[in-house]
Amino acid sequence: MTNASHSGNGAVTTDWSELSGRVAPLDTDAARAVGAAVEAFTAPVRIQIAGRGGVGRTTVAAALRQGAPDTEFVEMPAFDVPGADDPLLDAEVVVYVLVDPVRSADRRALGRVRGGKGGSLVVVLNKADTIGADDAAVDARVADCARDCGETVHPLVATTGLGIEPIATAVNEGISRARVTRGGTLIRELRRQAVRSLPARDVIEQYVGSDAAVTLEAAAARGEVLELLLQEPGDVRSADDALRNAQWWQNQAQQSLPGSRRHAALTIHREYVRQWARLSGAAPPHGA
Numbered sequence: 450m451t452n453a454s455h456s457g458n459g460a461v462t463t464d465w466s467e468l469s470g471r472v473a474p475l476d477t478d479a480a481r482a483v484g485a486a487v488e489a490f491t492a493p494v495r496i497q498i499a500g501r502g503g504v505g506r507t508t509v510a511a512a513l514r515q516g517a518p519d520t521e522f523v524e525m526p527a528f529d530v531p532g533a534d535d536p537l538l539d540a541e542v543v544v545y546v547l548v549d550p551v552r553s554a555d556r557r558a559l560g561r562v563r564g565g566k567g568g569s570l571v572v573v574l575n576k577a578d579t580i581g582a583d584d585a586a587v588d589a590r591v592a593d594c595a596r597d598c599g600e601t602v603h604p605l606v607a608t609t610g611l612g613i614e615p616i617a618t619a620v621n622e623g624i625s626r627a628r629v630t631r632g633g634t635l636i637r638e639l640r641r642q643a644v645r646s647l648p649a650r651d652v653i654e655q656y657v658g659s660d661a662a663v664t665l666e667a668a669a670a671r672g673e674v675l676e677l678l679l680q681e682p683g684d685v686r687s688a689d690d691a692l693r694n695a696q697w698w699q700n701q702a703q704q705s706l707p708g709s710r711r712h713a714a715l716t717i718h719r720e721y722v723r724q725w726a727r728l729s730g731a732a733p734p735h736g737a
């Protein structure tokens with residue numbers, strides 16, 4: 450087995466960084482591909498801070514940077530600069546900074562992010578202190594901007610930090626989503642390399658079969674069956690709970706037509722079988 454380790458019901462980890470070193474003597478091409486996949490998985494999540502010039506990108510980036518380790522905040526060149534191309538917003542998390550009123554350049558930028566790779570978008574209405582005398586005036590402008598952009602809009606005074614918490618929360622949710630997506634991508638790529646490389650197959654499959662890999666795959670699968678998550682039986686505290694959830698997901702898979710939804714349900718089922726095995730001290734059933 451690999452050095453995959455587990456701690457009861459909770460966190461399971463694997464040292465992914467050593468995998469490409471183990472593959473290297475077996476298949477250099479596979480080692481390169483595995484190394485790149487692991488690097489993409491472990492790299493800091495990139496967050497772009499974008500908007501027109503002077504809206505407060507630098508100030509917003511400074512305010513957000515404080516509470517987010519393992520991330521890279523990038524202030525993008527200003528939108529809507531005459532003679533310059535608008536920057537490409539392609540990060541896993543995009544924070545778009547507006548000031549009142551919304552301009553057509555802002556609408557254009559937001560439309561492009563929505564049509565892009567499907568990362569998370571957080572829209573900030575900065576300089577809320579310049580909007581009006583009272584909270585009601587700010588609330589009314591926030592509602593107008595939200596209608597105009599078709600997005601949730603978070604008011605902020607970046608210079609004082611007033612309003613930063615919900616924005617930091619939304620950014621952190623985007624970071625978590627990015628990590629979940631990356632986990633699914635990593636395991637898919639490792640499976641691909643295991644299929645392609647006969648000499649490295651056994652080593653890669655040990656990792657793909659580890660509890661940590663099963664956990665990453667299940668987390669990504671959850672994003673494909675969101676409506677089922679609401680119906681899923683409760684939290685897992687005991688082996689019996691894990692078994693109950695495993696059976697529930699197996700039923701969902703049996704009731705689904707073959708396809709991505711059924712595959713997702715089986716992937717989640719598999720993770721609960723592993724949890725059950727850890728909690729009960731049993732060896733996991735072969736192939737699960």
Ligand SMILES: Nc1nc2c(ncn2[C@@H]2O[C@H](COP(=O)(O)OP(=O)(O)O)[C@@H](O)[C@H]2O)c(=O)[nH]1
Nearest residue numbers: 502503504505506507508575576605606607608
């Ligand atoms: N009144 C007010 N001024 C702000 C706020 N945020 C930024 N500023 C000011 O707006 C100006 C431009 O900010 P900056 O962060 O450099 O904008 P950038 O060009 O988008 O990077 C600076 O003078 C900031 O101090 C805010 O929330 N309220």
Ligand SMILES: [Mg+2]
Nearest residue numbers: 506507508524
């Ligand atoms: Mg700046």
